[in-house]
Amino acid sequence: MKKRIILLLLIILIIPINANAKTLREFRNELNAAQEALDKNQSQIQATQEEIDAAKARVSEIRSEMTSIDNEMIEINRKIAQLNEKILEKDKEVKSLMKYYQFSNGESAYLEYLFKAKSITDFIYRMSITEQLSRYNDKLIKEMHSMVEENKKNISDLQEKEKQLKALQKELGEKLVILGSQMDSLADDSVALKDELAAAQATVEQYEKLGCKDDDDVSDCARGQLPAGTRFWRPMNLAYITAPYGYSSIYGSSWHTGMDISTYHWDPGTIYSISDGRVAFAGPNGTMGNVVMIHHNINGNEYTSIYMHMSSIYVNSGDYVSKDTALGTMGETGAAYGAHLHLSLITCLIYDGDCFNYRNYTVNPNDYINFPSGLYVDWNDRNTYYQ
Numbered sequence: 001m002k003k004r005i006i007l008l009l010l011i012i013l014i015i016p017i018n019a020n021a022k023t024l025r026e027f028r029n030e031l032n033a034a035q036e037a038l039d040k041n042q043s044q045i046q047a048t049q050e051e052i053d054a055a056k057a058r059v060s061e062i063r064s065e066m067t068s069i070d071n072e073m074i075e076i077n078r079k080i081a082q083l084n085e086k087i088l089e090k091d092k093e094v095k096s097l098m099k100y101y102q103f104s105n106g107e108s109a110y111l112e113y114l115f116k117a118k119s120i121t122d123f124i125y126r127m128s129i130t131e132q133l134s135r136y137n138d139k140l141i142k143e144m145h146s147m148v149e150e151n152k153k154n155i156s157d158l159q160e161k162e163k164q165l166k167a168l169q170k171e172l173g174e175k176l177v178i179l180g181s182q183m184d185s186l187a188d189d190s191v192a193l194k195d196e197l198a199a200a201q202a203t204v205e206q207y208e209k210l211g212c213k214d215d216d217d218v219s220d221c222a223r224g225q226l227p228a229g230t231r232f233w234r235p236m237n238l239a240y241i242t243a244p245y246g247y248s249s250i251y252g253s254s255w256h257t258g259m260d261i262s263t264y265h266w267d268p269g270t271i272y273s274i275s276d277g278r279v280a281f282a283g284p285n286g287t288m289g290n291v292v293m294i295h296h297n298i299n300g301n302e303y304t305s306i307y308m309h310m311s312s313i314y315v316n317s318g319d320y321v322s323k324d325t326a327l328g329t330m331g332e333t334g335a336a337y338g339a340h341l342h343l344s345l346i347t348c349l350i351y352d353g354d355c356f357n358y359r360n361y362t363v364n365p366n367d368y369i370n371f372p373s374g375l376y377v378d379w380n381d382r383n384t385y386y387q
Contacts, residue, residue, distance in 0.1 A: 024207050024221075025214040031200040038193040045186045052179050055172075062168050069161050076154050083147050083154075188268075195270050195326035196314070206276065206320030218318075226297040232274040232369045233323045233382050235307065235343055236330070239263040240378040241371060242340060245364040257362045258306070258344030262330070269330030271341055272382065273321040274305050274369060280350055282313050282327075288342075289334025292327045295349045303368075304350040306358065308342035309333050323382075345369075 212221040243250045243260035250256075263269050277296040285291045290310040296303040311331025315321060332339045345365045348355035355361060372379055372386045379386070 022218060023215050024204070024212045024218055027200070027204050027207060027218070028214070031197070031204050034193065034197040034200045038190070038197050041186060041190050041193050045183070045190065048179060048182050048186060052183065055175050055179055058175070059172060062172055065168065066165060069165055073158055073161060076158055080154050083150060086147060191268055191270075198324050198326060202322035202325040203319060206322060210320065218320075226278055226295055230299060232296075232298065232305075232345075232365075233272070234369055234371065234379060235271050235274050235305075235341065235382075236261060236263060237270065237272075237382055238267050238378065238380055239341075240376050242375060244375070245362075245366060257359055258308075258342050259365050260340045260342055262338070262340040269311070269339070269341075271307055271310065271327045271330060273323055273325045273327055274343075274345075276322050277305070277320070279315050279317050279319045279321060280304065282315050282317050282319075284333070287335035289336060290328070290331065291334075293350050294321060294327075295352075302347070302349050304346045304348065304355070304358070306342075306344040306346070306350070308344070309336040309340060311339070 207218050207221070210221065212218050239261050240263070241259055242262050243256060245256055245259050247253070247255060271292075273294055275296050275298060277294040279292060280295050281291065281293040283290065288306075288308040290313055292307045292310065292313060292315060294305045294307075296305060307327055309331055310328045310333065313328040314326050315328070321327070330339055330341045336342070343365050344358065345363055345368060346355070346358045346361040347363055348361045350356070350358050370385055
């Protein structure tokens with residue numbers, strides 16, 4: 001009796017129940033919301049791109065300004081050099097005049113020169129020459145001081161130009177960093193939003209194919225119907241196989257019930273349904289971790305695809321999916337060592353009849369899905385055919 005009760009409890013826990021059934025109209029609203037979110041994201045990307053373009057134009061302007069500043073600094077340095085030469089020339093002129101008239105010994109030399117006058121006329125003449133030489137000497141000294149001040153001003157101008165140049169470089173660097181970060185964030189959001197939109201579109205299309213009307217409860221109008229498909233597709237856009245189905249050196253004596261698939265660290269690791277179908281289960285399940293199980297009808301034959309160890313799940317039990325429906329992202333939940341997707345394929349509808357023990361019905365996914373030959377050989381899309 002206890003065993004029967006435990007078995008009943010396990011069945012209740014395992015069998016998916018769609019407690020949150022919705023109408024097709026609600027799914028259409030979700031599709032519209034997903035489209036609006038994507039449109040807003042694309043508008044933000046466009047606006048950010050325009051800012052980036054403006055920043056690049058500013059880069060060109062700054063480079064021109066930097067060239068202009070460099071040329072100005074060269075010109076100012078040339079002027080400084082000319083001023084220094086003129087100062088030396090004036091200094092030489094003053095010393096030469098002072099030496100010629102022997103005025104280097106102070107006021108006594110002036111008096112001696114004046115008192116050597118032979119007449120009043122000669123005295124007045126000598127006084128006039130002395131005053132002229134004194135004024136000329138003062139003028140030269142003032143000119144030298146003026147040149148020195150001009151020299152100092154030119155040096156100050158140079159320093160100010162250098163300060164402006166550094167400010168422009170800092171402004172440019174900060175602007176590009178901010179814009180680059182914004183664009184990266186928007187690009188990441190865009191990938192997720194496109195996946196959500198594709199999933200919502202696929203869901204609406206599936207319910208439409210099954211004859212559901214806007215106000216129909218999809219759990220009623222689609223009950224018992226399974227979308228028909230013709231083939232399976234690879235479950236990820238960019239990925240590679242890390243472990244094959246069955247016995248291998250990787251798992252030793254353990255029979256591997258599926259194949260392990262992984263991708264590069266920069267890829268979001270989005271997982272798609274391998275064909276049209278209906279979600280039989282979506283959620284955590286022991287060693288499988290977060291898992292999605294999907295029923296398929298391929299050319300009249302029944303299959304279940306199982307996606308284990310997922311990081312996140314986008315679908316719910318009872319949802320109808322297409323090959324373009326994003327189911328979630330790759331992870332390492334459950335009994336997983338490193339992030340990867342464990343993909344199993346079984347030849348019956350799990351939870352239906354005697355198909356509870358899926359291990360007895362597994363087949364090699366590589367026999368049904370076209371993959372590149374060998375381990376760690378990557379593919380870049382879900383469509384390319386490999387020999």
